[in-house]
Amino acid sequence: MIQVRYSASPAGVETARTAELRENFLVENLFHAGAVHGVYTHDDRMVVGGAVPGTEQLPLPAWTEVLGGTSHLERRELGVINVGEPGHVLVDGEKFELGHLDGLYVGRGREVAFAGSGAAFYFVSAAAGATHPTIKLDHGEVDPVPVGSARGASARHLFRYAWGSDLQTSVLQFGVTVVADGSVWNTMPPHLHDRRTEVYLYVDLAADDRVFHVLGRPGATRHLVVADRQAVISPPWSVHSGAGTGSYAFVWAMAGENNDYTDLFPVTLEDL
Template sequence: MQVRYSTSPTSAETATTADLRETFLVQDLFVEGEVNATYTHEDRMVIGGAVPGSGQLELPAYTDVLGTESHLERRELGIINVGGAGHVLVGDEKFELEHLDGLYVGRGSEVTFAGADAAFYFVSASAHATYPSALLKHQEVEPVALGSSDAANERNLFRYVWGQDVETSVLQFGVTVIANGSVWNTFPPHLHARRTEIYCYVDLAEDDRVFHFMGQPGQTRHLVMKNREAVIAPPWSIHAGAGTGSYAFIWAMAGENNCYTDLAPVAVEDL
């Protein structure tokens, strides 16, 4: 497990491209037969990927970093399958996940990943209470239509866990799918002063990229990202991007509260 420390907005203003990538970009999460993860001190979130291949993989405890005997002893977990069909065992309970299906797992559970073609993206956050697991089928979640084709930001927002329906301590997550012909996500951008947000870009073609924008308004920077890479957006940073082809992204948030609308819009003229 990699460890990333908290950052200040001034550090991004003078950072080189290499500095930005080392601090905020999370790569190489999805390696067959492995579970790989990064711990960020920004709201103490864990970002990870599990690719079981022909076997099974358990969610590691990461005791040296988390200080517990099991990963979810004091945490809750969100999972989204970014590959082919697979399943997740939560204790003895089996959950089947197709592409972009999600799963919420409550505090105290033991988790095992399986599926020869599956690739599981996961995010965990500190939890003060235990809530039941919930399967979130992509095809059964009613999307929220956002943006327009004229503005090149038409997209469907799939809210899996967002403070309603599924109860959690602090974790929220879901998927946004960009419409064909549009390029922008989360644009115009906004800020979450009381929460960290993490993006994982998925379903990009091999030669496509997303130009992800971050930083304070008026001091923006960008990262060039490829398929299945994640980026950490601290509370002081905007988070928006534009892709060279079709794509989707998984968003996950944790922090001071779990009110989905707790955000501050940023006007384009202020960028």
């Protein structure tokens, strides 16, 4: 099944009830055993989804009623990251084995299926104007970029899978950030991507831990309380930053007009 989310006004965030914020920006139930679930957001026409194959092999749904094509990737490109135990993804029949936090980029026009009894695949697709090769992205082979500091409780490692440099895509960027033990902040100081929507999927949280995710325009922020394997849709006008009660990681994915990873606008703490 797929759910449709419409674009929201930044002004509405300032006065929205908590339930309205969660309904508009939080994606809570992507991962269901033996099923593929997705959310289509009108912000940059992104699709985020979860596939939990179990004992079955699950095809990537076309969701024609929303996406309009006869297959999901007829006019789209795809990023996949396994947030569960090892499994594999079939792309036009070719098998790609993915361990925990391994990624896969799939170009436009391919047929995709998911398999693996303990695997849980998170995927993001975006409209693509060009076709690029399928590339496996091993988490252990991606050079992490250290960011933040222990003193600021923000030490973390940024694993850039597709980010506008080594791996060519049409508009899609994605990767994983792993927050260091003892740190809590995932993006500090915060920033804006004024021409790109970003989606955060929080993973590897303990059952009783949460991330407090900050959203909204600078000077008028609110927050969401987010559990393991839940995602937040962050429109271009919203800051994105958060702090966790325990160790965690997050998958970030972006789509929009500009696919230069460094195309961002810093927000000072004074502006918040």
